[in-house]
Amino acid sequence: MTGLINAMDQFGWATMAGCLDEDEGLLLGRECEEACQKGAFRRAGVGRGVGLVVHEDIRRDHVLWMVPGEATQEQQRYLDKLERLRLALNQRFFLGLFEFEGHFAIYPEGAFYKAHLDRHSGTRERVVTVILYLNPNWQPGDGGELKLWTTVGDKTGEFVLIEPRLGTLVCFLSEDFWHEVLPAHKTRMSITGWFRER
Numbered sequence: 001m002t003g004l005i006n007a008m009d010q011f012g013w014a015t016m017a018g019c020l021d022e023d024e025g026l027l028l029g030r031e032c033e034e035a036c037q038k039g040a041f042r043r044a045g046v047g048r049g050v051g052l053v054v055h056e057d058i059r060r061d062h063v064l065w066m067v068p069g070e071a072t073q074e075q076q077r078y079l080d081k082l083e084r085l086r087l088a089l090n091q092r093f094f095l096g097l098f099e100f101e102g103h104f105a106i107y108p109e110g111a112f113y114k115a116h117l118d119r120h121s122g123t124r125e126r127v128v129t130v131i132l133y134l135n136p137n138w139q140p141g142d143g144g145e146l147k148l149w150t151t152v153g154d155k156t157g158e159f160v161l162i163e164p165r166l167g168t169l170v171c172f173l174s175e176d177f178w179h180e181v182l183p184a185h186k187t188r189m190s191i192t193g194w195f196r197e198r
């Protein structure tokens with residue numbers, strides 16, 4: 001966790017492999033798959049509130065929002081980790097992060113999410129984005145990498161490609177970093193969320 005916090009301090013983004021034990025990650029992945037088979041996922045939208053619309057040309061993932069107070073044991077274990085991260089971020093950066101909102105996301109084969117920023121225009125709620133990947137057998141060539149431009153406010157220069165491997169966690173300042181999900185060639189699963197300010 002210290003490594004993650006230091007990288008956030010230095011760069012505004014950070015990634016950490018092996019953030020969950022393999023069996024914990026596998027169980028979360030299974031929950032995600034099962035919920036999907038039950039039809040619990042919805043096409044993800046763009047925008048917020050009444051302005052939320054499905055835009056196939058921008059994003060093609062399906063999401064299932066986590067409901068506060070309704071987490072399974074496995075989900076709660078991850079939420080407990082996030083709570084420690086939230087407190088560490090607040091302590092180090094004097095942020096007023098007060099809650100986490102998040103969803104499972106599934107990118108079916110061919111799905112992508114074009115370059116975007118996570119903070120909705122005109123709001124200050126989403127401060128830090130946190131993503132956990134749940135793909136046990138991800139191989140180079142499976143696609144679905146997260147492309148994260150590493151200069152604040154820029155989407156043309158230097159970038160990193162982050163492989164969506166089981167247990168890899170990524171976080172970055174939501175307002176600052178452009179990012180995109182490259183087309184997935186195999187089903188791609190994750191939990192994406194945000195620490196919010198009031």
Ligand code: OGA
Pocket residue numbers: 105113118131145146179180181190192
């Ligand atoms: C998002 C997003 C990236 C990823 O859901 O806003 O950018 O790697 N996800 O899943």
Ligand code: MN
Pocket residue numbers: 116117118179
């Ligand atoms: Mn995003």
